[in-house]
Amino acid sequence: MRAQLPIVELHSIFPPVAKAGETLTVEVNGVNLDALESLEATLPGWKAERQWRAETRFRKHRAPEGNRFRVSIPETAEPGICEVRATGFYGRSNTRFFRILPRDTEVLTGEGAHDPGGAPGLSIGGHA
Secondary structure, eight states, X not given: OOOOOOOOEEEEEESOEEETTOEEEEEEEEESOTTOOEEXXXXXXXXXXXXXXXXXXSOOSOEEEEEXXXXXXXXXXXXXXXXXXXXXXXXXXXXXXXXXXXXXXXXXXXXXXXXXXXXXXXXXXXXX
């Protein structure tokens, strides 16, 4: 009789974008992401630290905060795309793309970020 371990599948990383020099919390989703240990990337200087829930009087042991990691992008990171994969109990996952933006890029978040009326104007080919 033969058996095979489950395959780790990384379906998404959110948000999938960050600016050079930024530190943010990302969440990964997928299948068989049991006991995640780390997030690795092809970006030199990438740092990802697992997020943990605070201890309470009912929970005296460390427990992960979902599949969240605190990610630091180095200030020297070149704009472009890197590949990210997760490592956990069942091994390493497939890759997902993560976009690095230049430091001076404006990223709209929060209230009104998806409101077309509040979108900034774009200049295409010198025409507004």
